[in-house]
Amino acid sequence: MPGGRLTHEERRDIGAGLAEGLGYAEIARRLGRPTSTVSREVARNGGTDGYRADRALRATARRARRRAPALTASSPHDDSARDSDELRCFAEQFGAMLIEIGLPGMASRVLVRLFLTDSGGLTAADLVGQLRVSPASVSKAVSYLEGLEVVRRERDPRGRRERYVVDDDVWLRAWARDTRSTANWADTARRGVGVVGAGTPAGVRLDRMSQFFATLSEDMASGPAGVEDALTLLAALMHTKAPADAEALAAGLGWSAERVTEALRHAGPDRISPDQRAALTT
Template sequence: MVTRTAPTPEDERARFVERFGSSLTAAGFPRLPARVFACLLARDSGTLTAAELGEALAVSPAAVSGAVRYLETTRMIHREREPGSRRDVFVVADDAWHDVMINSSATYGPITATLREGVGLVGGRRTPAGHRLALSVEFLEFITEEMKGIATRWEERRARLG
């Protein structure tokens, strides 16, 4: 007979990290950055060093380095210097989703500029390709404008949440 012990809080946290990481991966995120993001979200402090991330996720320091670089690029986390130390800690903001979504202009700006330039390069708006690129520009500009209103409404709602 196998005796099972009740899962510890750390076991439950690890289970959540893997489950949420899998959800993000299914949505298109690279696997390890998804797990790193989930791991940081699930910590009360919202911070871990590269060594702590490696240990928590059973991955190499090199793998952690690539994952955090991806997450910093997407603005999902940021790096801080641990007070009184030379070690970096990786930090997820309490409102990380807000930061990622609201900074869409930083993401979409260069894409929109390139698409806008491409309209002329493929023969202008009257060509099927030019029309498609122009429509993409209009959509991304629309999304960027809408995000400003969403940000305002979220800040009002968050204030009500306390």
Template sequence: MDARKGRLMPDGRLTLEDRERIAQGLADGIGFAEISRRLGRPTSTISREVNRNGGAGAYRPDQAHEATRQRARRQRPKTIDPPPPAARTREAEDKLTDVLVASGLTRMSARVLACLCTTHSGGLAAADLVQRLRVSPASISKAVAELEAMNLIGRERDQRRRRDRYIVDQDIWYRSLLASARFNTSLAEVAHENAEALGRSTPAGARMDAMSEFFEHVGRETIAVAERYRHLLTR
């Protein structure tokens, strides 16, 4: 129906005719509840319409209708074009970097790992990393050394270009969990030795004993879970 004269807008909004009937009801001294019953609208709709457009003594249907159209035009959401692929990749890289830093990696190592993970090839040479991250070769060298020591990245020789490429594969997270499990096992062993040395009946010895048992179980369960779900990384 016509937006100005139809009885009911497609989205349920008040039409100009509705507003004229509201104005007539107000002029006749009819309350909001009765006006809403006649229009088949909630009382809250009528009261809100009148109050936002001058109140019962100053309500004008034409002005109210035009004001509503203006508000709808201002509130209409703007179409936002999706960011270009490069921007989406950078956003994904930044989000992953923040999570990796929170997990304990230095920011430079986290940036390198995130960069490799969000690269379609899964591998880049040191010079490529320098260019993409805009940092010094020394920074890249230090970061990849840390990541290699943690078994989070690998290295392969690019025979065509005669230089090494640093790569990530689907097993990096599996290896990361195994490294975590080994760390927990080491903690459990040291705590067990300390409990024996301090005496299990002492407060400190009891604390070490509980610590040993906790990390022993956590380490064992971590390995079991990593093995159970490893197939998800290679499907």
């Protein structure tokens, strides 16, 4: 049965659903949980009007402690129990962070599981068993994550099934996707200026919007590469006995003068001495 212990983010979703006036069945459908799980959770923790996610989490923890057998200080299970609790707490915090940036609850839970498995990949059956949800919930969450280009499918070496994988460069690809999206915002706003007229109040607002997103897109486009170049530049400067000028650094690194200037911009004023900065900018 797709039940099991509710996570903190699921309890928050229940509280949000109740605040919207949703029924238990609709809230359960969104969570991929049985309606009875939601109804029992709410009934045990204040009812429809008094339900609070944080309070419900604390009450559940208290009940679990009362039911759990006491462990002695010399118990061989102490370390594993502590590690399990710490891992569970971290997983919930990680999932909550993903939800805060806009990821749906189930997609967040799936992504957290994929990140925390050593292999970086799990089959649908693995996810269904670990999350105790329906196959349809897992399938929907994976499709959403595939659309964001943070998860991909590959053949499971253990058999004919597919498994879902998080690659090491997932954040770089997500950064590139967001950079393209930001550039699209700038282009759309720029086209809007031509439609409504540059001299109109709407045109002025759209122009400001276009300039903002264009600048942001330029900064994002040079983000990871710019940071890497800045670190390379700082490492090169550490080995120079006297302040080096931009031309000497460009020749030594095999870069253009413009690349040195851009790396200098990303390095920040507090990382380079005034004499060295003066030598680079003259």
